[in-house]
Amino acid sequence: MFGNRGFRSRGFRNTGLKTSVTAVLLLSLAGAATPPATASSAAAPPTLLGLWRTQEEQGVVEIFRCDDALCGRVVDAASLRADPDQRDIHNSDKALRQRRVKGLVILENFTGGPHKWSGGPLYDPKTGDGARRGYLTLENADRLKVKGCLAVFLCRTQIWTRIDGTQPPAL
Numbered sequence: 001m002f003g004n005r006g007f008r009s010r011g012f013r014n015t016g017l018k019t020s021v022t023a024v025l026l027l028s029l030a031g032a033a034t035p036p037a038t039a040s041s042a043a044a045p046p047t048l049l050g051l052w053r054t055q056e057e058q059g060v061v062e063i064f065r066c067d068d069a070l071c072g073r074v075v076d077a078a079s080l081r082a083d084p085d086q087r088d089i090h091n092s093d094k095a096l097r098q099r100r101v102k103g104l105v106i107l108e109n110f111t112g113g114p115h116k117w118s119g120g121p122l123y124d125p126k127t128g129d130g131a132r133r134g135y136l137t138l139e140n141a142d143r144l145k146v147k148g149c150l151a152v153f154l155c156r157t158q159i160w161t162r163i164d165g166t167q168p169p170a171l
Helices: 015-033 078-082
Strands: 050-053 060-066 069-076 105-112 116-119 122-124 129-131 133-140 143-151 154-162
Touching (some): 060 105, 122 143, 129 143
Antiparallel strands (some): 050 060, 116 133, 122 129
């Protein structure tokens, strides 16, 4: 492509040196034209991390890393906009009823991936219901199936949708 035209000057009489310089020049030009491939430039699988709109109450849950697992906390809901100081009044444990709902961790210890996770417990502050075991299934990059189970056949499922632009960049 570039030929040897630029290397016919007096300083490059040795053909071995010409070849070496040509190779270095071509490699440096190729490197400048194309960025090096990295793990982040490859197509990374979607992640659960980010903000999700719940099926009810116009709720928003943030899924975040907690140690080696994933957890989720309440960020917003229609009822929180009406009363930002809302407490966990439906909790069956009277000692926990004074906790603020905003920031409350409702999903804990989910592991697995890239499309299915299991863990628990799960908690619904709207009803005070909890489940010891749960499953998260990423149906596509913007749709998450959240399933909480009291027993093998006694489960409740919701579909959450990703809030635009909240998926963090892949590492």
